[in-house]
Amino acid sequence: MSDEQLRGAENPPIRRLAEWDVERLRELAGEQGTPLYVTDTDRVAENCARLRAAFPDADVKYAAKAHTGRAVLETVREAGLDAECASAGEVRRALDAGFPGARVDYTAVNPPARDLDSVVEWWDDHPDITVTVGARDTLDRLAERGYDGRVCVRVNPGVGAGHHEKVRTGAAPKFGVPYDRAAEVVADARDRFEVVGVHAHAGSGIHGEEDLAAHRDLVARMGELAREIGDDELEFVDVGGGFGVPYHEDDPALDLDSVADATREALGDLDATLAVEPGRYVVADAGVLLTRVNTVKPTAETTVAGVDAGMTDLLRPAMYDAYHAIRNLDAGDAGDARETGPVTVAGPICETGDTFCDGRELPLPDRGDLLAVGNAGAYGYEMASTYNSRPRLAEVSLAGDVLRERETLAGVTRLERGGADE
Ligand SMILES: Cc1ncc(COP(=O)(O)O)c(C=O)c1O
Ligand SMILES: N[C@@H](CCCC[NH3+])C(=O)O
Structure with missing residues (x-):
């Protein structure tokens, strides 16, 4: 499919509930009983294609937590997205679904010892995995395990967005190193690891002007940070996911192309590649x-x-x-x-x-x-x-x-x- 088609009616930005084939859903419920999830993997592929068309020069990673089923992971891999994983379990499932280590990021939030042990063990066979780290302690714990591979530093940008306060990640102290300490933590990490990126995530369900303004602020801050620490020494600047979908029947769909344009503009000129990591947008x-x-x-x-x-x-x-x-x-x-x-x-x-x-x-x-x-x-x-x-x-x-x-x-x-x- 050409980019032109992806931006047009052939691949509309949202499939409304009214557009599902009622007869087919009735048949499936009859065969399998209820309650039942029905997943359209073709639709997953279409959503991936639209993301790639909107962000043609970016590294688009799928936040696997949104739906970690094997068929979805395989579809996403075939569609060319990378995998952003929230736990060792998700890393394992992404590897098992055929993602090479180079296409797997593990975003380690207060990582349990068992998770770090497993990922460091798998790193032997998959030396290109990236571990995203949101605390100096996590760097120390990786070093203690002999890890000296690819690291991305997660920053708390102080800017949150999303559909509910429980999913506004960007300003919650739990996530990432404080923005004003980020350069110092990157310098420390560079002494011990290969620092390949910086990362921040505003939250989930960005939809509407206020959220989009917060997203743009976050992206601009990450652009500034990257230039301060040397964007030519980074592979990517990951500005998170969170792209929303309309849950109400009459909500408009997110204009992904203009979000992508605004993201690039807010980031400014960089040697490093832009990375995004949507989950909901791919599978909702x-x-x-x-x-x-x-x-x-x-x-x-x-x-x-x-x-x-x-x-x-x-x-x-x-x-x-x-x-x-x-x-x-x-x-x-x-x-x-x-x-x-x-x-x-x-x-x-x-x-x-x-x-x-x-x-x-x-x-x-x-x-x-x-x-x-x-x-x-x-x-x-x-x-x-x-x-x-x-x-x-x-x-x-x-x-x-x-x-x-x-x-x-x-x-x-x-x-x-x-x-x-x-
Ligand atoms: C670090 C990180 N990346 C990506 C996502 C994906 O968010 P969404 O499914 O809203 O795109 C989340 C969830 O909020 C997240 O915490
Ligand atoms: N589970 C949340 C979004 C993901 C939050 C992950 N950081 C939701 O259903 O909206």
Whole structure:
């Protein structure tokens, strides 16, 4: 596909929930049961292609935490993005999915000893891995293990952005060395390692003028820092990810090309390559969560649609009050004519926060209706848990391949004495 097409209607910047093939989703739910994640890997590839077209001279890395499933990692690798990993586990999964070490960055945040041990061990076979370090202690701990390889220094830019305070990383003291100490830490690191880059990340879900202004500030600060410490001695300046997607049906899509232009302009002239590391943008609209209504309960204020998916399957609404579009695939524009009214879609978990929406205007549900929850491809399955002894749900590709099997109770209890048999 040419860049022209990638910027046009052939590859639109967002796939809305209404654009998924309802018949196909019904078939998959029928074959696999619910709750079920459906992932369209072609869409993942399209999103990667659009990122590469918007940032043609940059190193585009995929933040693997958004969706670390094998099929997605392989798709991203084939599409030419690198892998940005948040743990030794993610590093291992990226290597196993075929990323060469030179295309793997490990962003080590307060890294557990076991993670450092593993990555240093794998570094023998993959000497081009880059470890991104956000504290001097981490440099010392790497040196103690005999590591003298590629290091990137993570900086706390003092500028945060994102859809919720819990994901505004840039100003949180947890992440990165303070901006005014960054040059000193880089100098120290240069004595002991090969310093290949500097890094900062504003936060997740950048969407809207205020967030974009913060992103530009961060990028400008990183450009200044790189020039101060010698950009000709760096391979890259990584300005993080965070590019948002529209969760509300009528939110506009992010204009990625203008974000890319603004990023380059804010960075200024540099010998080092620009790097970005989006996660959500790659996978959010490539996934839906299918769930079935099992209980309908009219109340004075709302009709409760009790469903078989819960916060254990998609945590974002409970954790961040995140909005996800919901479509009833058996009613309204996708099925029977129905009256609409305020509907509360609630899961089976014993927590008040276990709702996907509260009093949202939707077709009044019937028991057995199939609902689709949109933009579930990013931070969906990866944040799933087994709370309330709920086995994790299954994931299939749009083509029908099982990407992750449905877990069983035996899977949940396999690590405990006297665990269940099935
Ligand atoms: C260091 C780092 N890089 C990249 C990302 C990816 O963010 P997003 O999925 O919003 O693009 C995150 C998550 O916020 C992050 O913490
Ligand atoms: N898990 C968050 C975003 C990632 C934060 C990672 N630093 C979300 O679902 O919005």
